[in-house]
Amino acid sequence: MKAKFKGYKNGKIFFILLMILMISSMQGIAGDIQLQSGKYIREGGGGSLIIKQGKDGALSFEIETVGANGHTCGLDGNILNGRATLESFEAGKPCIVNFLPKGSGVNVIVNDSECQYYCGVRATFAGMYLVPVRGCDPLEIRKTRNEFKRLYDKKAYEQARAKLEKILCDCVNTLDWxxxxxxxxxxxxxxxxxxxxxxxxxxxxxxAADAARTDEDVRNDYPPSDADMYLPVVRAARTNLNLCAPGKK
Incomplete structure (x- = not known):
C-alpha cells in the first residue's frame, strides 16, 4: 500500500508541475495576444509606435520619436512574449524593450543605457503610447487644420472655431507641444x-507667461532648435493677447 500511495503522490506532483509549465507558457503567449496591432501616438506627442502582426501571428514593431533640440530615435524589431531584444553598443549587453499593455495603450519600458544606441543624445523612446482618439491621428489633425483655414478665409468664424476647439478637447493627450x-x-x-x-x-x-518675457529670456530656457521653433509661437501669442486685451475691440 505504501508503494502504491508513493507512486500516486509522485504522479500528482508531476501533473501539478506540468500544469504550472503550461500556464506559464500560455501567459507568455497571452502577453503578445494582448498587444493589439495598430498605430499608437506617444503621450504628449512627438512619437509613434506601430505594431504589426504577420501571417504567422508574430508581432513586429517600429518606433520613431523626436526629443529635445531635434534629436530623434528610430528602431524596429520583433516582439516575443512582450519583449524585443536588440543589439546595442556592446556585445552581450542588448537593448531590452518591454511592451506592457495598459488600457488601450502600450507602456514601453527600456534599459536606457543600452537602448540609447538608437537615439540622439537628447532623445528617448520610453513612455506611454496611446491609441489616438478618432480625429487625433496627425494626418487627421492636418486635415482638420486645413478645413479650419478654408472656413477662416471665408469668414465662417463660428464653424472655424468649432474645428479647433474639438482638436484641443479631444486630442489633448497626444498633441505635440x-x-x-x-x-x-x-x-x-x-x-x-x-x-x-x-x-x-x-x-x-x-x-501668457512666456509671452510676457523677452525673446532672449525665453531662448535661454530651451535648446537652440527648440527655441527657434517655439519663439514664433510666443510672438504670435504676444500679438494676440494684445488684440484680446480688455477695451481693444
Whole structure:
C-alpha cells in the first residue's frame, strides 16, 4: 500500500508541475495576444509606435520619436512574449524593450543605457503610447487644420472655431507641444474675430507667461532648435493677447 500511495503522490506532483509549465507558457503567449496591432501616438506627442502582426501571428514593431533640440530615435524589431531584444553598443549587453499593455495603450519600458544606441543624445523612446482618439491621428489633425483655414478665409468664424476647439478637447493627450501652441493662437484670433475677448485670453493663458518675457529670456530656457521653433509661437501669442486685451475691440 505504501508503494502504491508513493507512486500516486509522485504522479500528482508531476501533473501539478506540468500544469504550472503550461500556464506559464500560455501567459507568455497571452502577453503578445494582448498587444493589439495598430498605430499608437506617444503621450504628449512627438512619437509613434506601430505594431504589426504577420501571417504567422508574430508581432513586429517600429518606433520613431523626436526629443529635445531635434534629436530623434528610430528602431524596429520583433516582439516575443512582450519583449524585443536588440543589439546595442556592446556585445552581450542588448537593448531590452518591454511592451506592457495598459488600457488601450502600450507602456514601453527600456534599459536606457543600452537602448540609447538608437537615439540622439537628447532623445528617448520610453513612455506611454496611446491609441489616438478618432480625429487625433496627425494626418487627421492636418486635415482638420486645413478645413479650419478654408472656413477662416471665408469668414465662417463660428464653424472655424468649432474645428479647433474639438482638436484641443479631444486630442489633448497626444498633441505635440508646438502644434498645441499654434492651434491655440489660431483659435484665439478666431475668438477675437467673433468678439469673444475673454475666450481669446483663456485660450492663450498657457502661453501668457512666456509671452510676457523677452525673446532672449525665453531662448535661454530651451535648446537652440527648440527655441527657434517655439519663439514664433510666443510672438504670435504676444500679438494676440494684445488684440484680446480688455477695451481693444
Amino acid at each position: 508646438l502644434e498645441t501652441g499654434w492651434i491655440r493662437n489660431d483659435l484665439a484670433i478666431t475668438q477675437y474675430k467673433l468678439g469673444d475677448l475673454q475666450g481669446c485670453q483663456r485660450t492663450l493663458q498657457p502661453l
